Amino acid sequence: MNDVGLIPFLMLSGFLFACGVTCVAVKRNAVAVLMGVELILNSANVNLVAFARFTPAFRLEGQVFTLMVIVLAAAEAAIALAIILNFYNNHATVDVDEAKDLKG
């Protein structure tokens, strides 16, 4: 693993993060926006595990935080999909541009 080093992992993580941010910014389907958020969380997880591997003081902490992020991402997906389904039941659309009922 020493042949690869830390930086390629950080670059891959940054690439995933950029893809996720682009997905959140560009997509109009609410479920697609949720997928972008999953990409962002995954990129953060890659960073955590890579630093856990290459930094001696974070051996345990990186994995522990990654597991917590995975569980919190599952909770976030569940609640977001519940909200999206509720919105779909009320408005018959999942277009985030249509969600402007709270607009002043």
Next chain:
Amino acid sequence: MTHLTLPVVLFAVIATATAISAVAVVAERNVVRMAIWLLFTLIGVSLLYFLLGAEFVGAAQMIVYVGGTLVLVVFGVMLTAQGPLRELRTSRLEWIVGGTLGGALFALLVFVSLQFGSRTSADDVLPGVGPLGLSFLGVSETTPSENLRGVPEHSPMKRAPVAYLLPFEIVSVHLLVVLIGAAYLARAKRRVKP
């Protein structure tokens, strides 16, 4: 770095597959196909964890993300993607703005990560399932050999005897509350006849 050893080749293959499928998630217009590309991205990230030696995290990623979260997303797609909603088009201007934002972020992150320099680890591996589970249970290991795992012998950094019982409990109760709330939010409502 330039030696073509097995980890380098494996990393190159897995990272390329992951990056390509992540790009496909962004570029794909059909939301059902987006979910399939996201599946490949999540599997690639899980393989990266295995490659890094974090077996339990990789397995958890495979089970929770691929088996749980993605199935949830696919159900959301199936319940909402009807007719024109399956392919919502984005205007060209939004593509330009979003793409510029993503590219700028990627350039910034590459610039920052290049500041780290080449860092190599000691040859010992990540703590396995045993120390991880013990730390979640709040038991700090007492035998000296186990206690120092992950921290080099004469290193100035000594790990404090921390354990993660309280965060673990908070996260699990949080997950329970959130799932109950999600089930309540998404329940089938009886429509009142006008």
